[in-house]
Amino acid sequence: MATQHPPAPHDSTADDAPAQACPVTPVLDIVFSRWTTPILWTLHHYGRQRFVELNRNVGTITAKVLTQRLRQLERDGLVVRTYHPEVPPRVEYEISELGLSLAPLFAALTNWSEEHLPEVERARTAFDAANT
Amino acid sequence: MATQHPPAPHDSTADDAPAQACPVTPVLDIVFSRWTTPILWTLHHYGRQRFVELNRNVGTITAKVLTQRLRQLERDGLVVRTYHPEVPPRVEYEISELGLSLAPLFAALTNWSEEHLPEVERARTAFDAANT
DNA sequence: GGGGTCGGTTTCCTGTAGGTACCTAATATC
């Protein structure tokens, strides 16, 4: 599960600790593990949706992976799953209040993207040009 | 290289496009691909460092992966590599100005972490308790 | 001439994320 970033947490004994102390690491596994941002974004953009809708609206994700990610997001309290025991079963997903609290973070992200992405682009072409 | 998030970019034709249009996706590959945050954090925390120092200061990363990530970060313009053609070669890495522009983003991240991580913790234990 | 240092590079090997395909229960429709 915690395969995305450095291995062991740490007892946070201040300064001899290397980058495990990097304070953002745990958040990344929660919010920025693969597919989670597109899912959250889709839920935020289209509102509450059932499984198949979500499956269509998020890009090319397969049903298996979608359920995996949704379980994780549900476990972390970022999305709410409501199951209706009807005859063709109906399940709806929506963003939780905790999930909505990520909004400023996403805003900061898009903001940085708008301001600095072209600069990254330029750096890349310059780098590639320098290494013929 | 772009293995972390949804497949193809998109010509951004507004509304029929699904989650590829998620505006944060490209930034994630740049800033939040594996090991990049610990590296950036270490460079920011300890200042300019040479390769072996960095290798020690970032947690358990291997030299191979460290060079890969540093190349990527250099190419994206987030770190600056200075090579001194001395006898035991000396190479120093430091955060670029563009890299420093990520500071508010990291701040937002740590801020969210401090405010909401316990809530995630609670959600997890509640979820695990509900699924005996 | 043997060993050490620095900044990598190369080769080999493995774990695992993720894809494909097929299965289910319960009903409704044809």
Place this chain on the structure above:
DNA sequence: GATATTAGGTACCTACAGGAAACCGACCCC
């Protein structure tokens, strides 16, 4: 009775990221 539907679950397989270890060149020390 055949077929479709929903929300997944399961088995199998593959690709690739990343770890381990050996190697390198140019010089220094001993």
